[in-house]
Amino acid sequence: MFKVNLLSNKKAFERFVLLQFTIVMMCILIFYKVAYTYTHIIEQNILLNVVYGIVGFSILYFIHEFIHNMMFRLLSKGQKPAYQLQYGLLTTHMPNVYFKKWQYLTIMLAPLVIITLILFIVFSNFAFSSIIFMMSFHVGYCVFDLYFLKGVFNSEVKYIEDTTEGIVYYTQAPMQVQTDFK
Template sequence: MNKYVLDIFKDQDALKTLNKWSILITLGAFILFYLFEVLFTNTTGSAVIGWSPLELLLSVILIFLIIFAVITVHEAIHGLFFKLFRPRGNVKFGYSKGMFYATSPGEVFRRHEFKIIIIMPFIIITALMMMIWFIVPHASIKYFLALHTGACAGDFYYLHLLNKHPEMQYVEDTDVGMTMYESHPDG
């Protein structure tokens, strides 16, 4: 049986690719959301011109708290969908080499299930942020959207690999990545 193994923490080429993708996706997303802001929103709020040092410090702290909350929700959504498809499966959360992650090690998913697990945080968080942008327009939202989109580079990379190997019908989630199989590994 053919299989493809990805150990994201040992595969230096994959890590380099992820770093490039993250930067390019973040920049591309920023341009896209900036254009969206100009064309479709009535955004209010200015840059930091005229702010006191205390206001700047509080803003930086708030930005980090929001980014941490978005990352936490992102990984929780992965965990929720792991549980949706494998209710008895174990879900673990972690951080390694600059990446936060959710994993359900040893669980085997059909490729379409794994694609859903991978893409749902991007879809849900982007949709929520876009709704917030229209309800409470503020210039900072485009930055959070761009940062979150760039942070999804690992998810997009997994989707890329799944699409690159259409013969692989099953995906086993691992602590360090994934293993794709042509047929179920237990069958």
């Protein structure tokens, strides 16, 4: 068993936010380059791009957490997740419920896949440059989810518990899980 908690270490969290910012900037550049290759972008000035991007991401943030909520409920057979507000972030957790690797991978990747696909469809119909900023901000935020997936790819990990204190990776089935899955 090992535990990952990014939010408990302030220095590590600050470095991670810097990484997210870097990824957002890279995504803006890459998405612009790809978009120019396939379509004509309706340009807005940089201020509107940033303002619409932040406002759009604020809405996407709650949709993102809603998708996590629905996936937690679906894969935990209807149990309600817990919420935590830390560093200004509202996060969804499911303490005392143990997920298999594929379940946790699905829960963490669902918002990235669903929201990015929806934004791609919207952008293909309305090619406003601010949508590129919304998509980039969302991908940057999803790096947070991807960070927690690093333990899923460890061959020793069997079950994952998403607690309010962090992610707990189990190399053996906890007692409660052993009775549930037999």
